[in-house]
Amino acid sequence: MKFATYKDGSRDGQLVVVSRDLSVAQYASNIANRLQQVLDDWNYLSPQLQELYEALNAGRARHAFAFDPTQCMAPLPRAYQWADGSAYLNHVELVRKARGAEVPESFYTDPLMYQGGSDDLQGACAPIVCASEEQGLDFEAEVAVITGDVPMGSAPDRALDAIRLLMLVNDVSLRNVIPAELAKGFGFVQSKPATAFSPVAITPDELGEAWIKGRVHLTLQSTWNGRKVGMCDAGPEMTFHFGQLIAHLAKTRNVRAGSIIGSGTVSNKGVEKKSRTDWSKGYSCIAEKRAMETIQDGQPSTEYMKYGDTIRIEMKGRDGQSLFGAIEQEVVPVTP
Amino acid sequence: MKFATYKDGSRDGQLVVVSRDLSVAQYASNIANRLQQVLDDWNYLSPQLQELYEALNAGRARHAFAFDPTQCMAPLPRAYQWADGSAYLNHVELVRKARGAEVPESFYTDPLMYQGGSDDLQGACAPIVCASEEQGLDFEAEVAVITGDVPMGSAPDRALDAIRLLMLVNDVSLRNVIPAELAKGFGFVQSKPATAFSPVAITPDELGEAWIKGRVHLTLQSTWNGRKVGMCDAGPEMTFHFGQLIAHLAKTRNVRAGSIIGSGTVSNKGVEKKSRTDWSKGYSCIAEKRAMETIQDGQPSTEYMKYGDTIRIEMKGRDGQSLFGAIEQEVVPVTP
Numbered sequence: 001m002k003f004a005t006y007k008d009g010s011r012d013g014q015l016v017v018v019s020r021d022l023s024v025a026q027y028a029s030n031i032a033n034r035l036q037q038v039l040d041d042w043n044y045l046s047p048q049l050q051e052l053y054e055a056l057n058a059g060r061a062r063h064a065f066a067f068d069p070t071q072c073m074a075p076l077p078r079a080y081q082w083a084d085g086s087a088y089l090n091h092v093e094l095v096r097k098a099r100g101a102e103v104p105e106s107f108y109t110d111p112l113m114y115q116g117g118s119d120d121l122q123g124a125c126a127p128i129v130c131a132s133e134e135q136g137l138d139f140e141a142e143v144a145v146i147t148g149d150v151p152m153g154s155a156p157d158r159a160l161d162a163i164r165l166l167m168l169v170n171d172v173s174l175r176n177v178i179p180a181e182l183a184k185g186f187g188f189v190q191s192k193p194a195t196a197f198s199p200v201a202i203t204p205d206e207l208g209e210a211w212i213k214g215r216v217h218l219t220l221q222s223t224w225n226g227r228k229v230g231m232c233d234a235g236p237e238m239t240f241h242f243g244q245l246i247a248h249l250a251k252t253r254n255v256r257a258g259s260i261i262g263s264g265t266v267s268n269k270g271v272e273k274k275s276r277t278d279w280s281k282g283y284s285c286i287a288e289k290r291a292m293e294t295i296q297d298g299q300p301s302t303e304y305m306k307y308g309d310t311i312r313i314e315m316k317g318r319d320g321q322s323l324f325g326a327i328e329q330e331v332v333p334v335t336p
Numbered sequence: 337m338k339f340a341t342y343k344d345g346s347r348d349g350q351l352v353v354v355s356r357d358l359s360v361a362q363y364a365s366n367i368a369n370r371l372q373q374v375l376d377d378w379n380y381l382s383p384q385l386q387e388l389y390e391a392l393n394a395g396r397a398r399h400a401f402a403f404d405p406t407q408c409m410a411p412l413p414r415a416y417q418w419a420d421g422s423a424y425l426n427h428v429e430l431v432r433k434a435r436g437a438e439v440p441e442s443f444y445t446d447p448l449m450y451q452g453g454s455d456d457l458q459g460a461c462a463p464i465v466c467a468s469e470e471q472g473l474d475f476e477a478e479v480a481v482i483t484g485d486v487p488m489g490s491a492p493d494r495a496l497d498a499i500r501l502l503m504l505v506n507d508v509s510l511r512n513v514i515p516a517e518l519a520k521g522f523g524f525v526q527s528k529p530a531t532a533f534s535p536v537a538i539t540p541d542e543l544g545e546a547w548i549k550g551r552v553h554l555t556l557q558s559t560w561n562g563r564k565v566g567m568c569d570a571g572p573e574m575t576f577h578f579g580q581l582i583a584h585l586a587k588t589r590n591v592r593a594g595s596i597i598g599s600g601t602v603s604n605k606g607v608e609k610k611s612r613t614d615w616s617k618g619y620s621c622i623a624e625k626r627a628m629e630t631i632q633d634g635q636p637s638t639e640y641m642k643y644g645d646t647i648r649i650e651m652k653g654r655d656g657q658s659l660f661g662a663i664e665q666e667v668v669p670v671t672p
Binding site for chain 1: 347376414415416417419422440442443446448449450451452453454455456465466467471488489510513516518520521522523524525526527529530584585587588589590591592593594595670
């Protein structure tokens with residue numbers, strides 16, 4: 001199934017079911033108005049939504065309309081939890097190598113994760129509002145899941161079963177705010193502005209054979225100012241699968257329905273070619289590009305995003321069809 | 337006004353209005369079912385609730401019943417944001433002094449704050465479920481506010497106006513999990529289990545003259561296993577007032593209605609007496625007691641909480657009346 005949340009002037013929007021090819025949609029209002037409702041009562045509501053989804057795909061839905069991603073809020077416009085892992089260790093290795101730091105051995109067995117703000121999640125086409133270009137605005141292209149209830153202490157395999165939906169994420173970061181904030185020791189608050197999500201959230205079965213034990217074996221595309229900068233494989237290099245990330249979060253507390261857990265920046269290892277490393281799959285955030293430049297040339301040359309810059313994040317299935325629709329955002333200044 | 341959320345088997349419970357003396361309550365169902373609804377639409381709904389509150393206080397409410405704190409969920413059983421400051425610098429000074437570390441100068445102008453999980457907030461009388469006593473379970477007695485909408489970049493004074501409600505908090509912490517987790521640099525995830533809140537959330541006017549520019553000038557009482565261990569003054573030593581904490585959080589993003597912002601452990605400076613320091617007001621968390629012991633005797637002697645331990649957190653008005661009702665929790669093991 002594929003779900004989106006349409007703007008209706010309210011804080012939570014209106015749930016729509018979207019066809020597999022993203023061409024048409026229909027309000028689900030006779031079943032549920034909000035995606036959180038569906039997550040709260042999945043076993044009862046999802047079969048009814050499945051029926052509507054099948055009718056929509058078969059062209060039998062009675063009130064279908066053309067699907068328009070610009071009308072989308074985040075699938076969950078506000079959520080009770082957003083926790084973001086850093087499951088692609090290559091991302092950590094790159095950034096640390098560039099500043100001459102080691103990756104602690106424990107990072108390969110104990111996931112990095114931060115708790116993010118979830119009161120103001122952004123739609124796929126919402127502008128990225130930034131007070132100053134000096135803050136070092138960066139995109140981070142990621143995959144995320146939305147869970148059902150996960151009891152405290154659940155094992156990774158059991159946590160996998162609690163995955164209800166997947167989305168794409170732009171985990172917007174303020175690179176020049178991060179160092180001083182992390183030095184204080186309490187994690188990110190000001191350095192992570194509002195996070196944006198793909199137009200559509202999809203059930204794992206939509207991924208078919210590309211969904212293998214909590215990993216999405218497909219390419220995540222990042223296009224910055226119209227230039228394809230990242231074609232990163234989200235599958236094999238994900239050190240911790242989503243079941244492991246959820247279990248990490250649930251170690252000392254219950255994780256409740258509607259929690260969003262992110263993968264961290266999707267990142268692939270470079271290939272050694274003569275004396276230089278070649279990162280042919282590109283990058284899913286500018287910080288990585290700058291780390292690559294630092295490793296190769298001693299210093300970064302690519303600047304962070306400026307006002308007017310655009311970022312497009314998308315993932316296609318093996319049939320070439322967009323799975324989640326595209327995140328398409330533009331950086332804008334604060335309007336007075 | 338005073339609000340509570342009564343258990344009804346649902347995830348969000350039922351909103352009740354509670355009388356000033358906490359003796360009686362009435363369902364607000366003809367006005368709103370959930371506290372989040374009220375926060376989403378405060379200007380429209382709060383005058384209606386005020387009328388019901390006045391009727392209740394005057395003994396004129398038609399369907400009043402005896403108020404029972406054990407029937408309470410957290411006022412917001414799940415919230416879209418929980419961000420906890422560390423506004424009492426003495427707490428930071430104590431803990432750092434005990435381990436021989438300095439407090440950076442910037443901590444006196446730039447608040448410490450962490451983003452917490454808000455999907456599973458606990459009622460005042462809920463047990464504290466802990467997988468192992470070895471995790472070093474500690475209470476932290478705090479004050480918190482719930483906000484309306486706060487636009488990105490709001491100044492502290494404007495942020496003050498967005499405070500809708502206040503609560504007491506038990507910010508449960510796993511002391512022996514914290515060092516390794518903070519060393520990873522991304523803040524708290526596993527070391528902060530589910531947070532608990534007072535039975536009742538109150539509007540700032542309920543504090544009368546004790547509410548001065550974003551600070552609560554009253555004593556926060558902590559009673560551990562029946563022994564009063566903390567009688568800490570929440571007012572003058574709060575380095576950052578709640579408007580400053582909210583503005584810190586809103587620096588780079590919008591803060592939306594229903595966000596909970598905590599004060600951090602309420603903590604008072606000791607008084608130098610001959611060669612020893614005397615902390616006559618006690619402590620609002622065991623980590624502070626252990627820091628005091630370390631400073632005085634070279635090592636801590638008080639152990640963290642064990643199964644069966646109880647903690648009671650309460651605040652009384654100048655008339656001696658309990659303002660929020662009491663948090664009363666017992667530490668229990670995970671039931672298989």
